[in-house]
Amino acid sequence: MSVSTRSPEAADSVAEEPSAAGGPLASRWARLRSWRERWPRLARGLWWSTTVLSVALVLGAMLMPRTVKAVQPGTFLAVPAEAIVTAAVLIALPRRPRVVVAVLSGVVLAALTVLNLLEMGFAQYLGRGFNAVLDWELLDDAQSYVADSMGRATAVGATIGLAALVVALFAAMAGAMVRIGTLLARDTRAATRATLVAGTVWVTSSILTVQVAGHPLTAHRAADVLVAHTQRVRDTLRDEAAFAKEARADAFGATPPGQLLPDLRGKDVVFTFIESYGRSAVEDPIMAPGVDRTLAASTEALAKAGFKAKSGWLTSATYGGGSWLGHSTTLSGLWIDNQQRYRTVMASDHLSLTKAFRKTGAWDTVGVMPGVQKAWPEQEYYGLDKVYDAFHLGYKGPKFSWSTMPDQYALEAFQRLEHGRKRDKPLMAEVILTSSHQPWAPIPKMVGWDELGDGSLFGPIQEAGKEAQDIISDSTASREEYGKSIQYSVTALTQWLERYGRDDTVLVFLGDHQPIARVSGDDASRDVPVSIVAKDPEVLEKIAGWGWTDGLRPAHDAPVWKMSAFRDRFLTAYGSTPHPTK
Numbered sequence: 001m002s003v004s005t006r007s008p009e010a011a012d013s014v015a016e017e018p019s020a021a022g023g024p025l026a027s028r029w030a031r032l033r034s035w036r037e038r039w040p041r042l043a044r045g046l047w048w049s050t051t052v053l054s055v056a057l058v059l060g061a062m063l064m065p066r067t068v069k070a071v072q073p074g075t076f077l078a079v080p081a082e083a084i085v086t087a088a089v090l091i092a093l094p095r096r097p098r099v100v101v102a103v104l105s106g107v108v109l110a111a112l113t114v115l116n117l118l119e120m121g122f123a124q125y126l127g128r129g130f131n132a133v134l135d136w137e138l139l140d141d142a143q144s145y146v147a148d149s150m151g152r153a154t155a156v157g158a159t160i161g162l163a164a165l166v167v168a169l170f171a172a173m174a175g176a177m178v179r180i181g182t183l184l185a186r187d188t189r190a191a192t193r194a195t196l197v198a199g200t201v202w203v204t205s206s207i208l209t210v211q212v213a214g215h216p217l218t219a220h221r222a223a224d225v226l227v228a229h230t231q232r233v234r235d236t237l238r239d240e241a242a243f244a245k246e247a248r249a250d251a252f253g254a255t256p257p258g259q260l261l262p263d264l265r266g267k268d269v270v271f272t273f274i275e276s277y278g279r280s281a282v283e284d285p286i287m288a289p290g291v292d293r294t295l296a297a298s299t300e301a302l303a304k305a306g307f308k309a310k311s312g313w314l315t316s317a318t319y320g321g322g323s324w325l326g327h328s329t330t331l332s333g334l335w336i337d338n339q340q341r342y343r344t345v346m347a348s349d350h351l352s353l354t355k356a357f358r359k360t361g362a363w364d365t366v367g368v369m370p371g372v373q374k375a376w377p378e379q380e381y382y383g384l385d386k387v388y389d390a391f392h393l394g395y396k397g398p399k400f401s402w403s404t405m406p407d408q409y410a411l412e413a414f415q416r417l418e419h420g421r422k423r424d425k426p427l428m429a430e431v432i433l434t435s436s437h438q439p440w441a442p443i444p445k446m447v448g449w450d451e452l453g454d455g456s457l458f459g460p461i462q463e464a465g466k467e468a469q470d471i472i473s474d475s476t477a478s479r480e481e482y483g484k485s486i487q488y489s490v491t492a493l494t495q496w497l498e499r500y501g502r503d504d505t506v507l508v509f510l511g512d513h514q515p516i517a518r519v520s521g522d523d524a525s526r527d528v529p530v531s532i533v534a535k536d537p538e539v540l541e542k543i544a545g546w547g548w549t550d551g552l553r554p555a556h557d558a559p560v561w562k563m564s565a566f567r568d569r570f571l572t573a574y575g576s577t578p579h580p581t582k
Contacts, residue, residue: 051183054176058106059083061113061173062222068124069522074213079202081220087195090181091188102181106174112225113173114166119225125516127319127526132229133236134339138322145402150468236340243341247334247348252571253581255351257360263542263575265362265426267534268419269506271354272431273327274489276438276482277511279313279527280520282553286476287483294487295553298494302533302552305498310540310548311531313560316513319526323371324378326512326528326563327432328352331382333567346381353567355383356576357428366418368393368431370410371403382430388417397455398462403434406444408492409455410434415500426504433493436485438516440478441471443485446492449499475518482519494552497533507533508570529554530566542573 062080118130147155372389442465511528
């Protein structure tokens, strides 16, 4: 009786070789065996290295947490239930079905890994999980953001690199599962005993809640990811019909034009959103000192010009990005926290706050949207007679990362094109300011209002500014530069009002959402400041019962409303009579 002395790698090659006795395929397998026999130590090292890497890849994917914060060494010191179940299935199968199941298991695990990485990224940047139904289109927005911030070549390179990594991940995971299946099949008795022991340990440790390094010894995270995404898909599909019904109900949908906003007749009303202007800007220890000084100085300067202000807090429907969700939530009075709800509202006749002004027939309505660089069908929903996008404000200067133009220039263009013109009706405007959009480098600087021209003078300022990639890679620098960008935007807006505001001008300005978690913090709220500024004391008297803080900086304990509550409160405060749609 002879005893086999084949190494594991040689055994694998024999176990997996083709059954054909001849032909090109058999010749290639022969050359492969010959290579292993000529360099046995190298072959043995490669076999063990590949096997260890395969096991590490599979276990790492099964044990990957769902948040960046949870990625710690102790997180991976656990026994995944999925590994035990998969091993049991692979051991029980003959060779061909085992290979098929191993490949399919690898593909599924790779897909779950991609979903988990997206989950981590969305949680880090947008403060919520990834929605497999709605959020794929946001990846295109992410590519556009990278192109605008760091150049198209960088965006294309990153896209190709990520696509290659995803393909490599699927191939590597499938290959790793096949290798593990082959390893288990070499000695099914030993593999079965090991699987039974692991299963016993898992069940016992789960019952006794055994921990290692402060983390449970047992885990089922891959299954949790699958369950969470399945539930999210189910909830999304249910929400579509429920929200469509909610959007059809409107407390002011049937209000006659004459009963809308009677207490603002004759006023120029400007609604302005400041990008990423959140509670952290006025309360974070790094960012708040500079921002608070700017708010205090602006309050004082406006007071000298005859303006008073009141400020409070709104809880935004979005976080870290998705500005359009914040805009639409504020102006529609509906909670719009995903793209599906946004599309539903934009296609509806639910009355937006801005459209209420047009419905009266007493105002001209315009939009100033320097961030819009393509067709914008939302104009109709918002009831805007005219929209000035990035290409219609006359700007000839450089972009500042994602922002197409400095806020100061956009406001001066608004003054030149609309607010400063003689007109038969007062003006209602929606203005979106973009200079405080991430990555907060380079940041514009204030220049003389009479020197703005076509914006060409911003060229040297942009060239002297910081590079986006230097800020993105440094959390502290990101927070500092974010604070400076908010100071710039607030200064530009309040100086515009101080310079061009009239007795009948009413300014409402607010943030659309908090900045990303890397700047605002992992446990930051979703609150944003909101202010109403006017010369006419009756405008602020109408909201005296709101309990808001005097000035541009809301107190820490000032009232906090959901952003979706603003439309109805504003309409009611200024004399509108509710007439619900039937």
